[in-house]
Amino acid sequence: MPDLDVGLIGSGTAARTRLAAWLALGARVRVYSPDGRHHRLAAEHAPYHVTAAVSLRRLLSHSALVDVCTPAHSRHAFVLAAARTGCDTVCELPSAADPTEARQAADAAEAAGVHLFPAGFERWGATHASLRRALADGTAEFGPTAVLEFGRTAARPDRSHRSAAGAGGDGRVLAELSVHDFDLARSLAGEVVRVFAQLQAEVQGPPVAATVVLTHASGTVSLVRGRWVLPGTTVGTTARLSGPRGEVWQHASAPVGPADARRPSPWADDDPTVAGLRAFTTAVRTGRPAPVTARDGVMAARIVAAARLSAFSGRAVELSAED
Structure with a gap:
């Protein structure tokens, strides 16, 4: 998927695992994290053309799909921001720490006409x-x-x-x-x-x-x-x-x-994370129903x-x- 621009939010273990999967799929990835550690993450993966965004706004404006890999209490705000920008979004489970916020995130995505995919890769x-x-x-x-x-x-x-x-x-x-x-x-x-x-x-x-x-x-x-x-x-x-x-x-x-995101090539096509992300992007591109929905995140x-x-x-x- 060399024509897919992904904005990855986060810098921890989940973000590194997801980054490896996106790279295995051939996506172009920009990273951002509120703690600033995304600069190090991007530098570590410079051979794969991973870049660091200077701000959340810049990340969203350059991304067709956003992947939220932050702690549960912060996901709600990022999903809402992505929906307002018109970005389809993958979000770690659960999609918010609070069920009410998870429902708000699902409603915001629906109102914006974008997909919200909870990362139910299992x-x-x-x-x-x-x-x-x-x-x-x-x-x-x-x-x-x-x-x-x-x-x-x-x-x-x-x-x-x-x-x-x-x-x-x-x-x-x-x-x-x-x-x-x-x-x-x-x-x-x-x-x-x-x-x-x-x-x-x-x-x-x-x-x-x-x-x-x-x-x-x-x-x-x-x-x-x-x-x-x-x-x-x-x-x-x-x-x-x-x-x-x-x-x-x-x-x-x-x-x-732990996955070594700096070497994406060993990831197999049937790896659950790779397979799930491929299914999500296929749903975005074809309009077919997604295998996991925002309701699953709620x-x-x-x-x-x-x-x-x-x-x-x-x-x-x-x-x-x-x-």
Whole structure:
């Protein structure tokens, strides 16, 4: 996609991962970050013609598509700015820290006539594909006796010990790690109607692990476990489905280390991030329905908020149908 101009907002791990995927797709990328670290990011990737924008306004004015890879509490403002400029936008999950802001972002994109794509890339992953095959051939099925389990470990973010204003602080493991499995569970087992969550913390530290039980309208229960571990640890995921006869399906990913965005060529066409971004850009260019919609970003924000409320209240939280 050498004719695609992408404006990437952010400079952290998510931004670096997404930058590698955009470069693998052949896009021209400009970067911007409020903390100023985008200048270093651009310099590191100068051989791939990545440039640093001097301001958010300049980035938006030179971009056909914007990718927001900032902490959850700041995404809302960037998505609104992109919509006002007429830019189609990819946004990290959840699309805002607060469900009301996520809905405002979705409404703003719709009013501006642009796409808002939540980055639900796990839907292009091996776990999703494997379970879909098992459902199609009758090996697995959902229902009141089905239990879907997800496990995910990842290196703790550099500044996870700080409470981000407006981001819920101690619930960050829910909004930045477990949210990917919330979206995956909902895409597979259907709408979520009840959430119960518990957080586990280090001694005198913030929560670094979460256990969340999602009850779906179908009766299926999803058990989601997420844990942040020491920096430098590779990402690993597991998933399994159990029924009345015991375990009927399971999948475990090979450990994956941090992506080296300075060498985009090893990225395979079927990598979930590459495949998802390709699907989003195809939807923009053809007008066909997008595989993930702004509503999915709103629902991710609602589930995260319900999990945070449950964790701090000790009670299950009911999720009503979205208006």
